[in-house]
Amino acid sequence: MSPRRAAGFTLIEVLLALVLLAAGLALAFATLRSTTAVATRGEDMAQASERMRAVHGYLRARLASAQPIVFATDRSTLRQARFIGAPQRMRFVADLPDYLGYGGPYLHDLGADDSGRLQVAFAVAQPDASLEDADLLARGLRAERLADGLRAVRFRYRGLDADNRLGPWQDRWETAELLPLQVKVEMEAVNGGRWPDLVVTLTRSEGGAGGGLLSGGTQPMLP
Template sequence: MAGFTLLEVLASLVLLALLLIGVYSGLRTATHSVRSGTAAVERIDQIRSAQQFLQRELAQSMAQPISKNERGENIYFQGDAHEMRYVAPLPGYLGKLGPQLQSLKLVDDGHGDASLVFSLALLPPDGSPPKALGDPQVLLDHIRSGGFAYRGLDALGQKVPWSAAWPDGRLLPLLVRVQLQPQGNYAWPLIEVPLRVNPLASGAATGLQPLNAVSGGAR
């Protein structure tokens, strides 16, 4: 029985190598596609979760003091283009701790993007400074641009147009806008959240109930 020549063996090895390269390339492409798809789904879930969290927590803002100004008047809300502070309850077991000082801040990540960072602090009943609760949490990373804006009425009932800074912390804005642009082809819809003030949150006369009563005029 005649055997294979060296040339035939080499040709067979070359064909086998080409076949293995093709199989490997196909597997690599499929693996990359699966990873890219999984990363895209996770990113979309992260963006959707951040949107839902912001809408829920901002809508539950309460008229509870977070500090005082230089005249000793209560401050209920602080906000500028990159940070806002307010009091609201959290859902679930964290809500058992009572209303908490919440902070949302756009922080530079050191790589040209920003991260939306959320932090909590307990408000001691004796009026002492807030106490941080846990470590800050990143709600959304890789943000290319964006910021916060506010709209409402001032202490005289006059309209405050959209502004990158809320001018009077003695009052809560009627609307808070969150506008972000994540990296990549991911959409962030324009979020404008009406703040729902809990009248039981403060026994002081803050003028917040009248503001809510005419909130339609600030739109």
């Protein structure tokens, strides 16, 4: 055995070995953190996508099953409301899912608030109710949260024009006595991600001319 080998490792060799060990551990931890971050982002994206599909599915089902049932009457004009639509608010009648209601037509008051939350409130449809009684969200009734973390929510409506053709998209549905033919839902998340636009055809729509005159010369009722 040589004198150098019998004396053991030098300090420089020990320090070099420690440096190499530390570098290897740092690389291993960095790889682990990166893998964990990628997996977390993947889970977050999957959850966001699942939430988006669930919200879209709910809105599609509720709007597609909207019924031309009167849920309020303007006491001053006696005009009846079957669908009231604004840029961030919709009110219409549809049956509730079995797990939410007890059957029968329910007024759906769907809207977005300033905190970026999309919510809906329900009440049994009453044709003789006033417009104020049908303002469920403003009355502070218990609302179900559909989605949050939204920066922008926009509802648009489409009906027949004066020539009985499919008209342009409108920010308001001003012919409340009739259901629109189609409703478009546009939503954007706080992080800038835009949800795919949802376009729903109302199967029981009478195809009224949005913002125009109804048959018989009835004027539109503003929401």
